[in-house]
Amino acid sequence: MRLGRYELTLEQRPPLPAIYAALVAVLAILLALVLASFLFMSGESSVLSAYRAIFSYAFLNPHGLLATVQRSIYLLFCTFAFLVPVRAGLWNIGLPGQVYAGALGAFAVPLLLGAQEAQALALPPWLLIALMVAAAALAGAAIGGVAGLLRARLEVNEILVTMMLNSILFWVVSYMIKEGGPFMGATAEGESFRLIASLQAPLLRGVPFTAALALGAAVLLDLLFAKTALGYRIRAFGENPTAARYGGISRMTISLLVFLLGGAFAGLAGYHTFAAIPGVYKIPGNYGFYGDLAFYGIISALIARGSALGAVPIAILFAGLSLGARFAQGALRLPFGIDYALLGLLMMTFVASHVLYRFRLAWRRVQPAALRPGPAGLPEG
Amino acid sequence: MHADRAPSEPILATRGITKRYPGVLALDRVDFEVQAGEIHAVLGQNGAGKTTLMNILFGLVQPDEGVLSLRGREVRFRSPHDAIAQGIGKVHQTRRLVAAHTVLENIVLGHPRVRGWLNLRGARREVADLCARYGFAVDLGARVWQLSEGERQWVEILKALYGGARILILDEPTAVLTPPEVQTLLAGLSAIVRDQGVTVLLVTHKLPIVMAISDGVTVFRSGRVVARLRTADATEEILVQHMVGRDFALRAADRSTGAGRPVLEVEQLSAFNDRGVLALRGVSFALREGEVLGVAGVSGNGQEELAQVLAGLRPAASGTVRFDGRDATRASPLARWQMGIGYVPAERTEVGTIAAFSLVENTALNYHFDPEYTPRGLLDDAGLHKLTGRIVSGYNVKAPHTSAQAQHLSGGNLQKLILGRVLSRRPRLLIAHLPTQGLDVEAAAFVRAKLLEARAEGSALLLISEDLDEILSLSDWVAPMYEGQFVAVLPRETADAETVGAMMAGVHQTQGGVR
Numbered sequence: 001m002r003l004g005r006y007e008l009t010l011e012q013r014p015p016l017p018a019i020y021a022a023l024v025a026v027l028a029i030l031l032a033l034v035l036a037s038f039l040f041m042s043g044e045s046s047v048l049s050a051y052r053a054i055f056s057y058a059f060l061n062p063h064g065l066l067a068t069v070q071r072s073i074y075l076l077f078c079t080f081a082f083l084v085p086v087r088a089g090l091w092n093i094g095l096p097g098q099v100y101a102g103a104l105g106a107f108a109v110p111l112l113l114g115a116q117e118a119q120a121l122a123l124p125p126w127l128l129i130a131l132m133v134a135a136a137a138l139a140g141a142a143i144g145g146v147a148g149l150l151r152a153r154l155e156v157n158e159i160l161v162t163m164m165l166n167s168i169l170f171w172v173v174s175y176m177i178k179e180g181g182p183f184m185g186a187t188a189e190g191e192s193f194r195l196i197a198s199l200q201a202p203l204l205r206g207v208p209f210t211a212a213l214a215l216g217a218a219v220l221l222d223l224l225f226a227k228t229a230l231g232y233r234i235r236a237f238g239e240n241p242t243a244a245r246y247g248g249i250s251r252m253t254i255s256l257l258v259f260l261l262g263g264a265f266a267g268l269a270g271y272h273t274f275a276a277i278p279g280v281y282k283i284p285g286n287y288g289f290y291g292d293l294a295f296y297g298i299i300s301a302l303i304a305r306g307s308a309l310g311a312v313p314i315a316i317l318f319a320g321l322s323l324g325a326r327f328a329q330g331a332l333r334l335p336f337g338i339d340y341a342l343l344g345l346l347m348m349t350f351v352a353s354h355v356l357y358r359f360r361l362a363w364r365r366v367q368p369a370a371l372r373p374g375p376a377g378l379p380e381g
Numbered sequence: 382m383h384a385d386r387a388p389s390e391p392i393l394a395t396r397g398i399t400k401r402y403p404g405v406l407a408l409d410r411v412d413f414e415v416q417a418g419e420i421h422a423v424l425g426q427n428g429a430g431k432t433t434l435m436n437i438l439f440g441l442v443q444p445d446e447g448v449l450s451l452r453g454r455e456v457r458f459r460s461p462h463d464a465i466a467q468g469i470g471k472v473h474q475t476r477r478l479v480a481a482h483t484v485l486e487n488i489v490l491g492h493p494r495v496r497g498w499l500n501l502r503g504a505r506r507e508v509a510d511l512c513a514r515y516g517f518a519v520d521l522g523a524r525v526w527q528l529s530e531g532e533r534q535w536v537e538i539l540k541a542l543y544g545g546a547r548i549l550i551l552d553e554p555t556a557v558l559t560p561p562e563v564q565t566l567l568a569g570l571s572a573i574v575r576d577q578g579v580t581v582l583l584v585t586h587k588l589p590i591v592m593a594i595s596d597g598v599t600v601f602r603s604g605r606v607v608a609r610l611r612t613a614d615a616t617e618e619i620l621v622q623h624m625v626g627r628d629f630a631l632r633a634a635d636r637s638t639g640a641g642r643p644v645l646e647v648e649q650l651s652a653f654n655d656r657g658v659l660a661l662r663g664v665s666f667a668l669r670e671g672e673v674l675g676v677a678g679v680s681g682n683g684q685e686e687l688a689q690v691l692a693g694l695r696p697a698a699s700g701t702v703r704f705d706g707r708d709a710t711r712a713s714p715l716a717r718w719q720m721g722i723g724y725v726p727a728e729r730t731e732v733g734t735i736a737a738f739s740l741v742e743n744t745a746l747n748y749h750f751d752p753e754y755t756p757r758g759l760l761d762d763a764g765l766h767k768l769t770g771r772i773v774s775g776y777n778v779k780a781p782h783t784s785a786q787a788q789h790l791s792g793g794n795l796q797k798l799i800l801g802r803v804l805s806r807r808p809r810l811l812i813a814h815l816p817t818q819g820l821d822v823e824a825a826a827f828v829r830a831k832l833l834e835a836r837a838e839g840s841a842l843l844l845i846s847e848d849l850d851e852i853l854s855l856s857d858w859v860a861p862m863y864e865g866q867f868v869a870v871l872p873r874e875t876a877d878a879e880t881v882g883a884m885m886a887g888v889h890q891t892q893g894g895v896r
Binding site (some may be wrong): 228249 | 443459692693694713714715716717718719724726731732733734735736737742746747749750755758759760761856
């Protein structure tokens with residue numbers, strides 16, 4: 001763009017120190033909040049009170065804070081489920097399906113072991129809980145593995161396979177929990193049976209142990225990619241599959257492995273949401289809502305640029321804002337869908353900030369069209 | 382010292398062009414000018430800055446400092462669109478044609494007149510005229526994937542001319558051509574310049590081509606212009622001195638063959654290429670420790686497939702490969718690295734390195750499976766750093782530091798990095814495919830010396846090259862390759878350039894070449 005003697009251009013920046021990445025992210029959040037205030041203006045209360053309602057519910061109100069934590073754990077698992085395959089250049093769009101599979105896996109354990117009633121426990125509860133966690137991870141991994149296997153063996157596009165599996169798993173869950181389905185609850189109202197108290201995940205100050213699993217996984221994942229030979233192989237494959245193959249890295253192994261691992265994380269997300277959050281402990285009729293929520297894991301993994309620990313604050317932010325905005329919408333009678341709009345704006349500013357992180361706008365003076373005399377001091381033959 | 386300048390204004394000139402990449406000064410205050418209607422050669426080693434300057438002239442890269450002027454007026458190219466609009470056309474080192482489209486469709490693609498409505502009939506007549514004028518006969522309806530490299534190059538040139546180019550930039554146009562194709566190209570370029578008054582900028586590092594065709598020459602070294610001459614006043618010796626900055630002599634191979642143990646035994650090996658055609662058709666040979674087998678052939682005669690099958694990257698359709706007496710026909714690439722087979726691929730940026738990875742991480746590409754560098758499954762960062770440092774200094778890799786990304790290195794430096802990395806594993810067998818292609822004289826001599834060092838240490842070497850002089854100076858055995866087969870496997874003593882050259886060209890078969 002040219003304005004008089006000056007022009008505005010977009011140029012690539014030299015790499016910036018990591019601290020700027022955090023700074024840019026904060027600016028992106030502030031910008032999204034400013035933009036969203038235009039939406040809040042249509043409400044009856046002031047913009048400031050709307051934000052106060054959102055943030056105080058999400059991060060200060062004891063109930064809201066607990067809900068934020070629960071939801072962040074869920075989003076974190078979903079983030080990892082996308083993050084591991086994407087480091088290998090593969091896109092796991094099958095988070096909802098793998099979450100559903102994890103839920104079914106978890107609830108299959110008490111069902112198969114006849115532990116639906118307290119007096120019928122054949123095994124100690126802690127062992128059953130461990131089995132439920134393992135079954136959830138395995139079920140998610142199995143569904144993810146289908147995509148990995150098809151990709152590795154037959155080069156079938158993993159995005160298509162995982163999307164189709166989402167649909168299949170959605171209806172499988174529906175069949176399982178419907179009236180007369182194997183997982184049917186006592187009330188037969190399109191929900192699964194409820195976990196008995198001794199099989200509900202142990203809590204510490206209202207937070208289930210899955211929080212420790214999620215944070216531990218974040219540390220381990222970052223170590224995996226930074227320090228280990230396996231992490232190196234996954235990254236090399238993601239950057240340049242041909243060169244990776246030349247270097248002796250097996251396409252089959254990597255494709256399958258990242259989808260198994262990613263699926264397992266999504267399975268854990270399913271376990272966490274349906275078997276560990278107080279007040280749920282069943283697969284509810286609106287399980288599809290949680291499936292849709294899983295897609296925020298994709299956004300948070302992309303914004304964190306493959307860093308699992310970097311995704312923690314982003315997942316917390318998404319969780320808090322989605323809950324806070326939903327609360328504020330009800331409390332202040334804001335327009336319907338204001339929570340989704342806020343998250344959408346946030347995504348857009350994050351994406352835009354990425355462009356500005358890598359490129360910069362530069363004002364340049366257009367040089368006057370005069371040439372200095374020719375060069376001198378060089379051999380001329 | 383100012384010699385008399387031609388009275389005409391330069392058609393294209395730069396003043397004080399500087400371009401920095403992170404850690405690399407690619408161009409340092411470059412003053413450059415080209416007279417209208419000449420063929421101007423741009424000469425220099427790899428990484429001398431030739432390609433960067435051409436990218437700036439074509440608007441692909443923006444200079445950090447300095448100005449461009451075209452026909453005496455200052456210009457600024459924000460993108461190749463601006464350059465094309467000003468009559469500058471570029472023929473790319475890597476072809477950018479749509480392989481599935483016809484020649485004609487490729488030529489008119491992106492032409493300013495073709496907006497919305499495609500008048501192929503009118504275009505066909507104009508393009509056919511152009512072809513007739515330069516003695517280039519190609520079926521305009523042919524699909525581009527069916528064409529030879531030489532023909533594709535012509536399509537690119539015609540595309541640029543049809544788009545109205547008055548200044549043509551050709552970046553290493555002869556790199557992939559056979560000798561007859563080179564002749565056709567050079568003759569055609571001369572005709573274009575003579576008849577059309579087009580100006581040609583020819584980037585190359587091949588001295589005979591500079592001497593044969595150019596009117597003026599600018600020599601680059603380390604991002605600077607070091608000489609600017611009329612070709613008539615230059616000799617090959619003078620140009621080499623400017624390019625290299627000192628005198629040098631190509632070292633002849635020290636040849637002392639001792640019969641070692643057989644390392645590689647290949648029998649009746651065949652393989653399909655990516656299009657499902659049997660490209661490697663029953664090749665047999667044996668290679669001993671400390672021996673070099675030179676496979677000589679024009680590219681596309683099955684060499685790529687041979688190298689890939691031996692490296693485990695392409696399945697063998699039939700035949701056997703024995704390594705150290707054990708069957709290795711079906712071994713995975715990883716197993717082959719572990720057995721002691723090293724492979725230096727022809728494609729340095731697509732296959733040999735990972736652009737966004739640091740040099741250290743690129744070294745790890747050949748070490749991520751090595752227990753010594755991966756204790757308990759962890760990458761030994763310190764060890765890899767040290768190893769990379771040794772490779773960088775031992776192989777004269779010009780890089781700011783070992784944490785620099787591979788994408789900031791020139792092709793020649795990447796090649797030295799790959800070679801150093803593979804040889805540091807002390808492979809029992811080294812497969813080197815086009816190890817010196819695109820390298821300047823000095824780097825090529827260095828790479829050859831390193832190959833001979835490896836041979837002296839007892840490695841068996843399979844050298845696949847299109848450079849006959851290279852094959853003859855390094856090999857103990859010479860295998861001319863033609864249409865997927867070894868025409869013969871000759872001891873070096875009985876192989877002379879004429880015999881091998883004739884076998885490579887498949888003289889006993891029908892005469893090939895471009896029209």
